[in-house]
Amino acid sequence: xxxxxxxxxxxxxxxxxxxxxxxxxxxxxxxxxxxxxxxxxxxxxxxxxxxxxxxxxxxxxxxxxxxxx
Numbered sequence: 472x473x474x475x476x477x478x479x480x481x482x483x484x485x486x487x488x489x490x491x492x493x494x495x496x497x498x499x500x501x502x503x504x505x506x507x508x509x510x511x512x513x514x515x516x517x518x519x520x521x522x523x524x525x526x527x528x529x530x531x532x533x534x535x536x537x538x539x540x
Contacts, residue, residue, distance in 0.1 A: 475533040476510050478503060491533040493517050 478488045486503055488510040490496040496517040500506035521528055 472528075472531055474514060474531045475535045476507075477535065478506060478510075490514060490517075492529050492531050 474490050474492050476488050476490055478486055480486055485499060485501055486506040487497065487499045488506045489498075490510065490513075493514065496510075496513050498506055498509035498513045500509050518528055
């Protein structure tokens with residue numbers, strides 16, 4: 472499965488990421504590469520926790536794009 476990940480830059484130069492289809496699944500890092508790696512790991516842990524607790528794995532439904540203005 473592929474989940475949409477939103478990455479945001481902070482004013483201090485760090486980055487945060489979250490997964491709209493997995494509430495509470497977040498990561499922070501010092502670079503975009505680091506936050507991508509950390510959110511990938513967080514998604515895996517999040518899904519494993521859902522499985523362990525017998526909860527349904529959400530189907531990815533969110534998409535993302537950029538729009539030129």
